[in-house]
Amino acid sequence: MDDNRQQQYQEALSRMVRMETVSDPDGNNDMDKFNRFHELLKELFPNIHNACKIKEFDGSLLLRWKGTxxxxxxxxxxxxxxxVPAGEDGWKYPPFSGEIAEGKIWGRGTLDDKGGLWAMLQAADELAAEGFVPERDIYFESACTEETTAHGADMISQWLKDNGVRFEMVxxxxGAILHEPIGGAKGTFAMVGVGEKSIVNLKFTARSRGGHASTPGKNTPLVRLGKFMAYVDKHQVFEVKLAPAITEMLMQFAPYMGRLGKVVEKADKLSPLLEAALPKLGATANALVTTTIAFTMAGGGETVNVIPMEAWVIGDMRCSHHQGKEGSIAAITRAAKKFDIEVSVLDSGYESGITDYNGSAFSLVKEAVxxxxxxxxxxxxxxxxxxxDARYFDRVCDQCIRFMPFKISDQQMESIHGINECLDLDTLIPAVDYYRYMMTHA
Ligand SMILES: [Zn+2]
Structure with missing residues (x-):
């Protein structure tokens, strides 16, 4: 029986991966491509499609399964x-092959996020075929713009709000199931996202009157930008704080951390100590407790013997909830001012709420896992x-959980938006069982 399930599951996901559904960065999606993908979903999951009322929003889907x-x-x-797009370079198997080999299914989207979409619809389809009807309404949403403009999630959540629909849980x-998610936590943990950092893209500009390279003054634009970036790299520009959700995460890790665990299990009482220690434990630990900024692009100067009038760098800033977008922009602006650098906001993302880890949504995930x-x-x-996309659903729900029920390795984690994206075949059956549990116990 399980052999049949396994065979059927991997073939269905492979077909979904083989259909290339790269979204257009400017929002001009090729609708034929997405329509063909919707047809495939209908073919693979006919029972849930029959059981639901379906509404389409520019290629993004909303299904409603009416409860009893x-x-x-x-x-x-x-x-x-x-x-996201994928070139062929570096892939063991072509990115849109859906190849099944080495105990894995390979290709762009296996993890992000066709694997999750497949498991969710497969579970619902089986339940519908068995005649199950949920007690309360269950909705399914699948956008075709998550990797680009987020237009679909924005539009659908707004439509739900306008129509008076609110959810208890989204x-x-x-997150996923990881072994040793941070160094020293020697266990297997379901990492369940209860919120997300907001993203702000900033441009830092240094100006000068220019001049010839033969008689340079001090602190020319590129030098000031260099000093500024070195300063941000070295100093703790942003506030460090252990949020309650992160304290709780550490308490869950503590029993698996050996001697260090004895300290970590008192995380709620020792937060000043941990706030000092965590940023030094590496990039992942640091990102948990503070706003971060990565300098990703730079420009300035067009001629080798002329000092530029203007030079710039761009930073991708991910804001903590405790400092927020405004507070983080203010902090980085203070640092930039020291080097006579102007700051402008290029793009400022949505700020998410935080879901209560003692609430009904988190508890249900815990039970299902x-x-x-x-x-x-x-x-x-x-x-x-x-x-x-979950951030848009704060509009219609207080509990938005971010979790996919797959066991993944560090290599698989890095393959998201990278090369050799793949999913283990033996995580497929538990993933469907997880969604079945969620739908029948919600
Ligand atoms: Zn995704």
Whole structure:
């Protein structure tokens, strides 16, 4: 029986991966491509399509599975169906081959996020075929713009709001099941995102009157930018704070951390100590407790023997909840001023709320993980450092969870938006069981 399931599951996901659904960065999606993908979904999951009312928003989908009637607020499950581009270079198997080899299924979107979409719809389709009807309404959302403009999630959540629909819980992609998620935490943990950092893109400009390279003065624009970046690299420009969700995460890790665990298990009482220590434990630990900035692009100067009148760098800033967007912009602006650098905001993302890790949504995930992934040691809340469509659903829900029920390795984690994206075949059945549990117990 399980052999049949396994075979059927991997073939379905492989077909979804083989259909290239790269979204257009400017929002001009090729609708034929997405329509063909929707047809494939209907073919693979006919029962849930028959059971639901379906509404399309410029290629993004919203399905409503009507419940038997209950005064409980509905629940939403979401996973997007667009993917980021992939060149052929460096891939063991072509990115849109959906190749099944080495105990894995390979290709762009296996993890981000067709794997999640497949598992969610597969579970729902099986339940519908068995005649199951949920008690309360279950909605499914799948956008075709998650990797680009987020237009689909924005439009759908606004439409729901305008139509008076509120959810008790929303479940999107996000964290996964990881072994040793931070150095020293020697266990297997379901990393369950309860919020996400907001993203701000900034331009830093240094100006001068120019001049000839033969008689340079001090502190020319490129030098000032260099000093500024070195300063930000060395100093703690942003506030460090252990948020309650991160404290709780550390408490979950503590029993698996050996002697260090004895300190970490008192995280709630020792926050000043941990706030001092965590930024030194590497990039991942640092990103958990503070706003970060990465300098990603630079320019200035066009001629080798002329001092530029203007030089610039661009920074990708991910803001902590405790300092927020405004506070983080103010902090980096103070640092820039020291070097006579102007700051402008290029793009400023949505700020997400934080879901209560003692609430009904987190508890349901915990139960479902315990039932379907028995070798997971604990569920740990954390704050996602990348942006997901879930942030738009704060409009219609107080509990937006970001988690995909797959066991993944460090290599697989890095393959998201990179090369050799793949998913282990033996994580497919538990993933469907997880969603079945979620839908039948919600
Ligand atoms: Zn994604």
């Amino acid at each position: 009637g209950s005064d409980k607020l509905p629940v939403l499950f979401m996973n997007h169906h667009d993917v 479940f999107d992609e996000g 315990r039932e379907t992934f028995p070798d997971v040691d604990a569920c740990a809340p954390y704050i996602v450092t990348g942006a997901s």
